[in-house]
Amino acid sequence: MDSTDNIFASTLPTDFDKALSTQLFEASSDGIIIMNPNTEILYANEAIETVFYYTASSLVGKPIAELMTNEDRSKFIEFKTHYINSATDQPIQKQEYTGIKLGGFEFPLSLTLTTTQLGKARYLVLFAHDLSVTPEKLSILRESARKDNLTGLANRSMCLQFLSNKIEDAQKNHYNFATFLLDVDQFYKFNDEYGQPVGDEILQHIAKKIVAACREQDFYARVGANRFVIVMDKQNTLQESYFIGKRLCKIIGRPFTLHEHTITTKVSIGVVTYPCGTELPEKLLLFANQALTHSQCLGGDQVTVYTKAFQQELEIHEKMAKTMQSLSSYEEFAIYYKPQIKVDSKVVVGLQASIRWHSPLLGVQPMNHFIPLAQNVNIISEIGDWAQQNTIRQLCQWYDRDITIPISLDLYNQKIIHPEIKEKLNRLLLQYPTFKRRMYLELSAMFMSAHSKDENQAQREIDHRLGIRLTLEDFSDDQTSLLYLITQHPFDKITLDRSFIENIDNNPLIRKLIRLIIELTEVRHITTVIEGVETEKELKILQEENCKVFSGPFFYESMPAEEVILLLLTEQGSGLQEF
Structure with a gap:
C-alpha cells in the first residue's frame, strides 16, 4: 500500500447510517460506492442494483475490481493509485471499463472517482454508470427496481x-x-x-x-x-x-x-x-x-x-406457549361444567364441559386463552383426548349415582372425518358403555362452514353408529347460514352465543331473528340453548320469543365437578330431565 493511502479511511464511522451524506447517497438515482484504499466496498447505495444487478448489501466487502473483466482490473488499480497521488490537483477523475453484471454479462462501465469527508475522515467515492443504458432505459430500470x-x-x-x-x-x-x-x-x-x-x-x-x-x-x-x-x-x-x-x-x-x-x-x-x-x-x-x-x-x-395492550397480551401468550410446550402431564388441567337450565321447570337439563388450565406460573387460564396456543404447539389432540376421557369417566360416575345428565364436550375443531377420531370414540364407548346417548360433541359454526360431504357422512356415522349426539356450538350473528348448517348436518342441539342477545332490549330485529331460529329448529326437533344470559330483563324477553333453555352468569358460572354434584343432588335430586 502506498503511504498516501493512509490519508483515506478503511472503515465507515459508527454513525454512518445517520449522516446527512448517507441520506443524500440513498436519495441519488446514480449508483454510488464508498471503498477503502484496498478497493474493498464499504458501502453501496440502492441504485447500484440498476448498474450491476447485485443488491447493495451483497456487494459490501467485495473488491470493486471483481466487477470488471480481468483485463481491466490492473487498469483500475493504476487508476486508483494515480487518483490518490493527484487528488489535490484533480478532485474528480473518470475512466471507462468493461464491467460484469450479476450473471456474467459484460457491459461498458464508466467510473467517476472522487472523495468525500465524513466527520474527520476522508473516503474514496465511485459513481458508476452503465454506458449502454439510455436515459429512457434507465428510467424504466429504476422504475422496475x-x-x-x-x-x-x-x-x-x-x-x-x-x-x-x-x-x-x-x-x-x-x-x-x-x-x-x-x-x-x-x-x-x-x-x-x-x-x-x-x-x-x-x-x-x-x-x-x-x-x-x-x-x-x-x-x-x-x-x-x-x-x-x-x-x-x-x-x-x-x-x-x-x-x-x-x-x-x-x-x-x-x-x-x-x-x-x-x-x-x-x-x-x-x-x-x-x-x-x-x-x-x-x-x-x-x-x-x-x-x-x-x-x-x-x-x-x-x-x-x-396496541400496547395487545403487545402485553402477546408477551403473556409467548410465555404461555413456552410453558405449555414444557408440560410433562395434564395434571394442571381441570374440567369445568356450565349448567344449562330449562326455565319453565327450573331444572338443570344439561352441562357444557370446558377446560381450565391451573398453571402454577400463570394462574388460572380459561379455555379460549390457551386452546389456540395448544393448536400452535401441536398438543391440542392430546389435550382433547384427555378432556374427552375425563369427561366421559365423570359422566359414568354420575350415572352410577342415578344422575343421567347429558354433557356437551368440545372437539376443539378436530376433524371428525379423520378415522383416528372415530376410532378413539369407539374405544371410549367400549370402555364406558353407559355414556351412549348422554354425550354431545360440539362443533363450532365457523369450523363447520368449511365442511365437506365426507365430513357430513362422518357425523352421521357418529350420531347413529356410536350413539353420540352433535351440537352446533357458539353460532353467532356474523357466521355462515344457519339454515344451511342445520339442514345439511345431523345436529341435535345448537347454542347461540352472547352476540345474539346483546342489546336485545333495544333491537327488535334481534328478537325477530331469534324467533325465526327457534321456529326453524323446533321444526327439525333441535334444542336451542341461549348462552350468556346476564340479566332478568334479557331472560324475560327471550322467554317471550319462546326460548326455553339457557345458560349464563344470571343462572350459574362454570364450576368444577364437586360443585356440580352438590348442585344436582341438593336442588334437583336425581329426578333430572333431559332434552
Missing part, C-alpha cells in the same frame, strides 16, 4: 422507503397513518390444487382488488410471496382502522371465477397505526406482523389492531 414484477405494485424495498418518508413527514406535520399487513390464508392450497401459474393469477387478482378498494392517495405494495401492505393517511382512531380492515377482508373474500374455477380467497390482517413507539419502518412492519400472526391464530379471515 421499485416494483413487483408479478402484480405491478410497489415491492418491499420501495415499501420500506415509503414508510421511512411517511414516518418523517408524519412527525413533522403531526398526523396519524395506518399500515395494514395482509396475508392470504392457506394460499399454498391454491398452488397445490391448480398449479403455480394459476396461483400467480390469483395474486394478480387480489392486487387488483386492493387497488380498487383503496383511495388514490393510498400506498400499496406486495412485500412477500402472498403478503401485501396498504398504507392509509389520516386514520385517526384504532376503531377506524379496524373497520377498514374488516371491509378489506370482505372485499378480498368475494368469490371470482378463474379458468372455470370459483376462487374464494380469505386474508388475515394486522394493523398498526403511527405513532406506535418506533420511528423505524422495519419495526413498524414487525408490529403489524405480530398483529397479523394473532389474526392467523384466530383461524384467519380476521383483523387484529396492534
Whole structure:
C-alpha cells in the first residue's frame, strides 16, 4: 500500500447510517460506492442494483475490481493509485471499463472517482454508470427496481422507503397513518390444487382488488410471496382502522371465477397505526406482523389492531406457549361444567364441559386463552383426548349415582372425518358403555362452514353408529347460514352465543331473528340453548320469543365437578330431565 493511502479511511464511522451524506447517497438515482484504499466496498447505495444487478448489501466487502473483466482490473488499480497521488490537483477523475453484471454479462462501465469527508475522515467515492443504458432505459430500470414484477405494485424495498418518508413527514406535520399487513390464508392450497401459474393469477387478482378498494392517495405494495401492505393517511382512531380492515377482508373474500374455477380467497390482517413507539419502518412492519400472526391464530379471515395492550397480551401468550410446550402431564388441567337450565321447570337439563388450565406460573387460564396456543404447539389432540376421557369417566360416575345428565364436550375443531377420531370414540364407548346417548360433541359454526360431504357422512356415522349426539356450538350473528348448517348436518342441539342477545332490549330485529331460529329448529326437533344470559330483563324477553333453555352468569358460572354434584343432588335430586 502506498503511504498516501493512509490519508483515506478503511472503515465507515459508527454513525454512518445517520449522516446527512448517507441520506443524500440513498436519495441519488446514480449508483454510488464508498471503498477503502484496498478497493474493498464499504458501502453501496440502492441504485447500484440498476448498474450491476447485485443488491447493495451483497456487494459490501467485495473488491470493486471483481466487477470488471480481468483485463481491466490492473487498469483500475493504476487508476486508483494515480487518483490518490493527484487528488489535490484533480478532485474528480473518470475512466471507462468493461464491467460484469450479476450473471456474467459484460457491459461498458464508466467510473467517476472522487472523495468525500465524513466527520474527520476522508473516503474514496465511485459513481458508476452503465454506458449502454439510455436515459429512457434507465428510467424504466429504476422504475422496475421499485416494483413487483408479478402484480405491478410497489415491492418491499420501495415499501420500506415509503414508510421511512411517511414516518418523517408524519412527525413533522403531526398526523396519524395506518399500515395494514395482509396475508392470504392457506394460499399454498391454491398452488397445490391448480398449479403455480394459476396461483400467480390469483395474486394478480387480489392486487387488483386492493387497488380498487383503496383511495388514490393510498400506498400499496406486495412485500412477500402472498403478503401485501396498504398504507392509509389520516386514520385517526384504532376503531377506524379496524373497520377498514374488516371491509378489506370482505372485499378480498368475494368469490371470482378463474379458468372455470370459483376462487374464494380469505386474508388475515394486522394493523398498526403511527405513532406506535418506533420511528423505524422495519419495526413498524414487525408490529403489524405480530398483529397479523394473532389474526392467523384466530383461524384467519380476521383483523387484529396492534396496541400496547395487545403487545402485553402477546408477551403473556409467548410465555404461555413456552410453558405449555414444557408440560410433562395434564395434571394442571381441570374440567369445568356450565349448567344449562330449562326455565319453565327450573331444572338443570344439561352441562357444557370446558377446560381450565391451573398453571402454577400463570394462574388460572380459561379455555379460549390457551386452546389456540395448544393448536400452535401441536398438543391440542392430546389435550382433547384427555378432556374427552375425563369427561366421559365423570359422566359414568354420575350415572352410577342415578344422575343421567347429558354433557356437551368440545372437539376443539378436530376433524371428525379423520378415522383416528372415530376410532378413539369407539374405544371410549367400549370402555364406558353407559355414556351412549348422554354425550354431545360440539362443533363450532365457523369450523363447520368449511365442511365437506365426507365430513357430513362422518357425523352421521357418529350420531347413529356410536350413539353420540352433535351440537352446533357458539353460532353467532356474523357466521355462515344457519339454515344451511342445520339442514345439511345431523345436529341435535345448537347454542347461540352472547352476540345474539346483546342489546336485545333495544333491537327488535334481534328478537325477530331469534324467533325465526327457534321456529326453524323446533321444526327439525333441535334444542336451542341461549348462552350468556346476564340479566332478568334479557331472560324475560327471550322467554317471550319462546326460548326455553339457557345458560349464563344470571343462572350459574362454570364450576368444577364437586360443585356440580352438590348442585344436582341438593336442588334437583336425581329426578333430572333431559332434552
